[in-house]
Amino acid sequence: MPTDKNIDLTISEGHAFAPPKAAKKILDVAYDLFYRRGIRAIGVDEIVKRAGVTKPSLYRSFPSKDELAASYLRQYDLEYWERFDEAVAAHPGDPRAQIKAFLTRIGKRTQVADYRGCGMTNAAVEYPDHSHPARVVSEANKQELRRRLRGMAVAMGAQDPDTLGDGLLLLIEGAYISGQLFGLGGPAQAVARNADLLIEASLKK
Template sequence: MPTKRSSSSTVDTHDETKPKAAERIRRTARELFYREGIRAIGVEEIVSRAGVTKPSLYRSYASKDDLAAEYLRDYEMAFWSVFEAGAEAHPGDARAQLMFYIERLAQRATQASYRGCGLTNAVVEYPGDDHPARKVAQTHKRKLRARLAEMSAAMGAKEPEVLADGLLLLLEGTYASGQLFGRQGPARSLVAVAEQLINASLR
């Protein structure tokens, strides 16, 4: 009986600590990948910063590529939470919902710590279509383009797909230029440009 209790206790302890280690790895990777880029960060730095061992990482993720893909799935969930926040603030008003996001993006993109969109950055880092991280990013961007088309149609745009493409180009430009110019960059004009683009596209 004592032997059985000891074995059970060991298993329980392992099961309790494993999720904690996995969460530390996930949180650390998210911070480092966003700030420094996925390629620039190695497994050694992640486990060191997270305070875990390499075996702990590989118990949860088969490879760094899988961890990078998981980081982007987490990033995408956070993105949609922010992007769709306007729906609660402005129910039934697609234009106000979109501008709710754009106004907040303009604020974030002029901050010194801004590193753009993690999903866009991943596409730049991994040009090959077969990388797990790029696949997550590509799928997300297609969803965003489709969502913008839905919102453009709801606004009454003459050509919803054209407006959606214009808005997507505007957003992607902001993600990139925010990192280049900071507070005095083009992102400070994002709201005004978006309004003009939408106004010009309405019936």
């Protein structure tokens, strides 16, 4: 359970004299550093230095580094489903096109130098302990992804929707990982094509 700390990140920012709160600056910097270089690789000292604040400020807004990491992932979660819902909204009532749009987007994102994959996936690799605050957020995100993909497989009329949903999840996770492993020209660019082949093979009765 969170304390009453760090739950105020949604407010103001547009008020008359509202200088960017320390907590927001800290979270923004932590987001960037944790994602790009890994959570374990980044110390709190570097975060506060880059954020232009001091360490006690960090610990007034976040109870610990682990909880800051969890907050980073909660923010990541929000933006993740925003992107997902964009792909869904772009093709109302057409789950196959929704998947294709989402995967095409992922495939494109992987084709940049220094692509770092999915922050959720990476955090789970960094923290094998299931009770770690960051991992809890990560696992919840992935459970939700699985739930949605299976739902879309049902809507597509798949012969075995659970298998197709899981197959799509495997392809997605594979794209995240191989995107950061291979960089440009890697297998991740083929994720949408393979997903479409898999869907096609899973539909027909």
